[in-house]
Amino acid sequence: MALVAAADVTAGPGVGLLPLVSLGPAFAGLAGSWRRTAALGAAAMALCCALGLYDGLFQNRRGYTALAAVAGVTVAGVAAAVVRTRQERELASVRTIAEAAQRVLLRPVPRSAGHLRAAVSYTSAVAEARIGGDLYEVVPVPGGVRVIIGDVQGKGLEAVETAATVLGAFREAAHDEPRLSGVGARVERVVQRSLEGEGDGEKFVTALLAEITEVGDVVFLNYGHAPAMLVRPGRPPVFPEPPQPAPPLGLAWTDSDSPEPYSVDFGPGDQLLLYTDGVSEARNSLGVFYPLGERSGLLSDSDPQLALDALREDVVAYVGGPLHDDAAMLLLRRRLNDPTRRVSVSPVPV
Structure with a gap:
C-alpha cells in the first residue's frame, strides 16, 4: 500500500x-x-x-x-x-x-528395554499424516525382549485398522505365549479372522517377529518380510534369511505354511535393524534401490536414536524428496557391558 x-x-x-x-x-x-x-x-x-x-x-x-x-x-x-x-x-x-491415535497404535518405544537400547523412526507417505500401514512394537518379557515390525498391504484408514489388529494380537500374545512360534500363530489366527470378515482375500501383512534373549541370541519368525540387518563391530553387516520362505500374515492356509524359527548370535555391541520396504525399496532419480548394507556405518553414533535419525535423513536425501511409501525402522543395540554366550545360525524348535 x-x-x-x-x-x-x-x-x-x-x-x-x-x-x-x-x-x-x-x-x-x-x-x-x-x-x-x-x-x-x-x-x-x-x-x-x-x-x-x-x-x-x-x-x-x-x-x-x-x-x-x-x-x-x-x-x-x-x-x-x-x-x-x-x-x-x-x-x-x-x-x-x-497424534492421540498414534500414541495408542504406535506407542513410544522405551529407550532402554532390558539388556537392550532401542530407537524407532516412522515416516508416513501420506502428507500431514502421523500414522499409516507400517507397524512396530517392543515388549519386554521374562528372559528377553520380543519385537515385531510389519507392513500392511495398502494404505489409508483400512491399513491403519489392520495394523491396530496385528499390534493388539501381538501385545497380548507376547506376554502369554512361552515360545515365539506361539506368538506368531496367535497373530496369524487373529489376522485371518479379521481379513475374512472384510471379505477381501487379497489383503495381507508382511511381518518379522524377533525375540532377543538375555543369553545372547535372536530368534526370528519371518512372514514374507524383509530380513533384519545385523551389524557387528568391525564386521560387514549381514541379513539373516529364513531357512524357507513363508507367506505373509493372512495368506497362510495350512500349518505347513507357517514360518520356521531360526536364530543368530547377538553379543555385546551388536545392533539389529528391523525395517519396512519403504526403506529397502526407496529409489533415487535413476531408479536404483537404497543400498542399506553400504550405509550401515551411519549407525555408529553412541546414541541409538541419533544413529537412526542419521540413517533416516540419508534415505530421504537419497530419494531426493518425499518418500513414496511408509517407512519404519526399529534399531536394537545390545549393551557393551552385557555378558552373553554365542550360538551359531541354526533353526530352533517350534
Whole structure:
C-alpha cells in the first residue's frame, strides 16, 4: 500500500494506480485474522480517499470506482480470513486426534528395554499424516525382549485398522505365549479372522517377529518380510534369511505354511535393524534401490536414536524428496557391558 501510494503521487492522476491500494486487504486475508484484514481495509479506504482528493479524482467516477474496489476486496478478504481460520482450527483438531491415535497404535518405544537400547523412526507417505500401514512394537518379557515390525498391504484408514489388529494380537500374545512360534500363530489366527470378515482375500501383512534373549541370541519368525540387518563391530553387516520362505500374515492356509524359527548370535555391541520396504525399496532419480548394507556405518553414533535419525535423513536425501511409501525402522543395540554366550545360525524348535 505504501509503494502504491508513492507511485501514485509520483506518476500523477493520469496513470490510474489508485485501485491497487486494495492489494493490502487482499494479502491480509490470506495470512492474517479477519480483524487485521478489516483494519487494513479501513486503512486502505482512508489512503484511497486521501490520494483521490490529492489527485482530484472525486470530480469524476474514477475516485468512487477506486473506493468501491477497495471496499469489495476488503469484504472478500474478511470472508476468506474467516473461512481460513475455521479450516486451520479443524486441521489442528484433526492433527491432535491423529497424534492421540498414534500414541495408542504406535506407542513410544522405551529407550532402554532390558539388556537392550532401542530407537524407532516412522515416516508416513501420506502428507500431514502421523500414522499409516507400517507397524512396530517392543515388549519386554521374562528372559528377553520380543519385537515385531510389519507392513500392511495398502494404505489409508483400512491399513491403519489392520495394523491396530496385528499390534493388539501381538501385545497380548507376547506376554502369554512361552515360545515365539506361539506368538506368531496367535497373530496369524487373529489376522485371518479379521481379513475374512472384510471379505477381501487379497489383503495381507508382511511381518518379522524377533525375540532377543538375555543369553545372547535372536530368534526370528519371518512372514514374507524383509530380513533384519545385523551389524557387528568391525564386521560387514549381514541379513539373516529364513531357512524357507513363508507367506505373509493372512495368506497362510495350512500349518505347513507357517514360518520356521531360526536364530543368530547377538553379543555385546551388536545392533539389529528391523525395517519396512519403504526403506529397502526407496529409489533415487535413476531408479536404483537404497543400498542399506553400504550405509550401515551411519549407525555408529553412541546414541541409538541419533544413529537412526542419521540413517533416516540419508534415505530421504537419497530419494531426493518425499518418500513414496511408509517407512519404519526399529534399531536394537545390545549393551557393551552385557555378558552373553554365542550360538551359531541354526533353526530352533517350534
